[in-house]
């Protein structure tokens with residue numbers, strides 16, 4: 001039969017040239033149901049990726065880097081979608097300013113939220129290569145390339161982002177509850193980072209924790225050094241002098 005996507009001839013369930021399914025003429029309800037089921041399948045797709053990243057990130061990442069790819073959502077797509085979910089949650093919920101904040105501090109927080117809403121995805125995309133560079137330098141022993149470190153960190157970042165998103169709901173319980181949840185969320189992200197590093201990059205727990213924290217701090221500093229001039233510029237455009 002002829003592939004509806006690329007036109008090559010094939011006799012298998014999927015096109016050998018482009019990978020499109022054989023049964024794709026008109027979009028049908030049956031087809032939509034199949035793709036929905038696939039998206040929530042425990043054997044491949046979103047749930048499978050999230051589940052494995054939660055339960056066995058080490059073997060999942062080794063599998064992925066080793067070539068077992070089709071059962072997982074790709075790292076870039078995974079991280080970008082997680083980032084989009086996060087930004088939607090952040091935009092939908094008004095994050096309360098901490099109790100006792102001055103008007104000036106509140107204005108800066110608001111500005112930061114606005115800045116993040118506007119440039120969230122590029123900001124998000126910047127974080128991954130920075131942290132990948134840091135883990136590449138700090139954990140050379142396994143011999144992974146920069147691209148492999150980038151894939152690992154995109155998966156980590158994606159899962160951290162998904163796990164962090166429900167924290168915005170705590171804003172409904174006031175600023176104190178939000179701050180506590182936020183702090184716990186950051187602690188959870190760091191713990192997850194060290195845990196995954198221990199499984200894929202580090203031989204020992206103490207190198208995973210120490211190296212992981214160093215990578216997080218160095219990447220954060222580099223991140224803010226790059227982002228700050230843009231934030232200042234953004235503030236200037238909005239008529240706020242940050243410095």
Ligand SMILES: [Zn+2]
Pocket residue numbers: 003004005006007008015016017018019020
């Ligand atoms: Zn094709």
